[in-house]
Amino acid sequence: MIEILLFAVIGLCVGSFLNVVIIRVPKGESIAFPSSHCLSCNTPLKWYHNIPLFSWLILQGKCSFCGTKISIQYPIVELTTMAIFVVAILKSETLFGACISATLFTMLLALSVIDLKYKAVPDSISLPALIVSLFMHDFLYSLNGALLLAGGFTLLRMFVSWIIKKEAMGEADIIIAAIIGATLGVELGLSAIYIAALISLPAFLIVSKKGYELPFIPFLTLGLFITWCAQTQILKILEMIL
Ligand SMILES: [Zn+2]
Structure with missing residues (x-):
């Protein structure tokens, strides 16, 4: 049970990172720098704006600086990654197997969203x-x-x-x-x-x-x-x- 919860939380965080990958990799930008910022007003985000899922809910899907709408893609990708991680731990016989399958399906999710968005x-x-x-x-x-x-x-x-x-x-x-x-x-x-x-x-x-x-x-x-x-x-x- 603890394992499942742990995988769910890791999945949410990985999903949050995945959103950065999805936005930056097709543009050839670094995924590490600059730190997260609003895509509209460029204001760097505070740490509490970066909590997966909850920040989006608390901010009601809007940038707290300029009020620009934040795409629904963020929470969807985070929730889907969480689901992938939970299914991976439930379906795998070993912890190694769970990590491999979670990694693989997360990468495929990134490829799918990038293919949908950017062809x-x-x-x-x-x-x-x-x-x-x-x-x-x-x-x-x-x-x-x-x-x-x-x-x-x-x-x-x-x-x-x-x-x-x-x-x-x-x-x-x-x-x-x-x-x-x-x-x-x-x-x-x-x-x-x-x-x-x-x-x-x-x-x-x-x-x-x-x-x-x-x-x-x-x-x-x-x-x-x-x-x-x-x-x-x-x-x-x-x-x-x-
Ligand atoms: Zn903004």
């Missing part, structure tokens, strides 16, 4: 995430899954690009496919991609009419997370079908 996937986050994912299982098993899914995705990409006569999917999607393979192995990995495609379909239909291009990383991440959480159940379903 960019920084290698400075995706490649370290790939390395972390190789420790989700026995190293060789993970490496094998990563190579197979990355290879499969590359072939699929070439095929789809050839059909639609333009570049389909980004290179970043292949790195994420490798992460999925490393985390889940081939069989469950393919289920994760299938689930991602299923969830993305309605969203795709809605936004494609507006000419908005849908980023796929958030859906792949969601598919991976759902499959990872429910792997026993999904394996049972696969056994029934295959």
Whole structure:
């Protein structure tokens, strides 16, 4: 019980840091300097403005200096990271496993939000995430899954690009496919991609009419997370079908 509470608190703090990463990494800014400041009036924040979640609630989502609205993204990212940390400790058998999976899914959350906001996937986050994912299982098993899914995705990409006569999917999607393979192995990995495609379909239909291009990383991440959480159940379903 103490462990879960501890992971929840660490998750909130990591989520708070993640907001800084999400804002600064795509702009190529340092994540350490300058210290936190209001993005509108640039006033440096006091320590009590930096308490995850609570500061946003107490300030009622506004900068205490200039009154500019603070994006709802902050508390959402903090709460989601907290949820990731709690699920990680509940689902993992060892403390090491919990730390690895919490780190991996937190990095994927950062990539998803950056992809949604900026349509960019920084290698400075995706490649370290790939390395972390190789420790989700026995190293060789993970490496094998990563190579197979990355290879499969590359072939699929070439095929789809050839059909639609333009570049389909980004290179970043292949790195994420490798992460999925490393985390889940081939069989469950393919289920994760299938689930991602299923969830993305309605969203795709809605936004494609507006000419908005849908980023796929958030859906792949969601598919991976759902499959990872429910792997026993999904394996049972696969056994029934295959
Ligand atoms: Zn301000």
